[in-house]
Amino acid sequence: MKLNKNVNQKNSIFKNWLVILVAILFIILPFIINAYWVDVLFFFGVYALLGLSLNIVLGEVGLFDLGHMGFMAIGAYTTAILNTTFGIPIIILLPVSAISAGAFAWLVCSPIIHLRGDYLCIVTIGMGEIVRLTLNNNPFGITGGSNGVYGIDFPSFGSIFVVDNSTKFYYYIWLIVGLTIIGLVNLQRSRIGRAWNCIREDEIAAESTGIDVRYYKLLAFVLGAGLAGVAGNIYASKLMIVSPESFSFMESCMLFCIVLIGGMGSIPGVLIGAAAISLFPEVFRAFAQYRMLIFGVAMVIMMIFRPGGIWPRKRGAFEFKPLLMKAGEENG
């Protein structure tokens, strides 16, 4: 028991150091690398945020959502339209986008939430496509059709601090990703996270254990969509333009891959998955024509040798350590 404890302690010390090291690396990186790579890392951040948002729905609850880009589109267009027509500051629109995307998710998912597995998958594909096509068709002349909406402001905190270059955007997105990770880790370790996992494991047993399956599924969709809305807001303010083709079905598939590659329900896994999806094409730019081929082969090999993802979530002692180690010792 004592030995075990020591090992655990060493593990957690090592883990803490790893986290601190990675954090320091992220902070000093922009001073080392050139602006192009800072931008690449910014998009890595956007994908990480989107991956984390889809991870709630797909990873934690096991709901197949292949229309997740639709939620991001709602967030991005909310930001774009409200900013360009009414001049509302981007930073205020950040929560507004989250709420509008969440509300949209609640509205469209309420009637379909009881669907299982592949049936839900098909409906969400349809939903994502409907969002994209609607934006493309320029309803009431507010979405600008296939040209999209352009001339979106940079995020600014009053007039003192404006996020206006690559480096600032880099810090901005990773700050939000960092906060999101903290929040999601807390959620994972709460009764909400457990309820989600129970639903993923066995829906009927979850319902019979006293978990309101419908409510928690909807909650996952709303939270996931809200986070995707946040990502949409940042994306829109970075590019200063939003157009429907950014939110294609292919992008939703990429998000799906991020969660599957990384490991369902695993936050570090999602970060690795996002890195793979966003950095891979940049690193292999020289082999541009073989990119998809390599990517496909890599996916197949991964699914054969690590079906649980690169970094699957490990459940067990470390999550409950402080209280239970003590109790365990008393009982031998």
Added chain:
Amino acid sequence: MAKENNNMETIIRTKQENEGKNKINKVVLQTDKLTKKFGGLIAVNNFDLKVSQGEISSLIGPNGAGKTTVFNVVTGIYKADGGKVLFKGEDLAGKKPHQIIKKGIARTFQNIRLFSNMTCLENVMAGQHCRSKEGTWSSVLQTPGQKKEELEIKKNAENRLKQVGLWKWRDELAKNIAYGNQRMLEIGRALATNPDLLVLDEPSSGLNDKESEDLMDFLKEIIKDNLTILLIEHDMNVVMGISHWVTVMDEGKKIAEGLPEEVYSNPQVIEAYLGKDEEEEE
């Protein structure tokens, strides 16, 4: 036929009252003319069941008699087509399973349904879900109230896990522990919801004799804790060993009820289980 049944029941009841074996307890769960149809098939037909406080009641019958269907209607997984389910005098019609759990009926499944990729402790903690209330934002922000409740959940889960004797497996994934232990874990999870009535669907199936005996002792132990148990069982040893009251059903109908010994020797029950003696038929 029905009249005969009634007569027999009254005989049994009076006999039992005379003997004073069974003090008349408060009825916790009652089904009143419960009916459930699947298409043209009537799985449960005007079924009356009474479960008294603090007792172990068993529901037995041949395969396909509709026992599990009764359980599923009582726990809200199926909707009844007719009749009522009363729990502590309250009609459970239209209630969803998670609401029924909150009222105090917990169940286990015939084919074990655990959260297999979660640890044993997490499985039992999940049982505490309906007795806790902290929401999304307090969980994200880890407010003091949420931390306190989480600690409370862990403590209760710890106690329940020790009660079913699986404390040493707490960090093991539920799918990795032995079959008998999985059964106990499922019971532990049901107990973690702090139920008044525990509904067990064939708890001894797949267990060896030793494990069945341990299970019987365990059930006898836990009803002392102001708990009532309703049990579906095939293993006659278990039924006769621990039941205070036995109800027999066949083809969706109640064919007998009474004390275990009485039911055991009831010709109708024997007939339902073993088939009619052909000579007698002629």
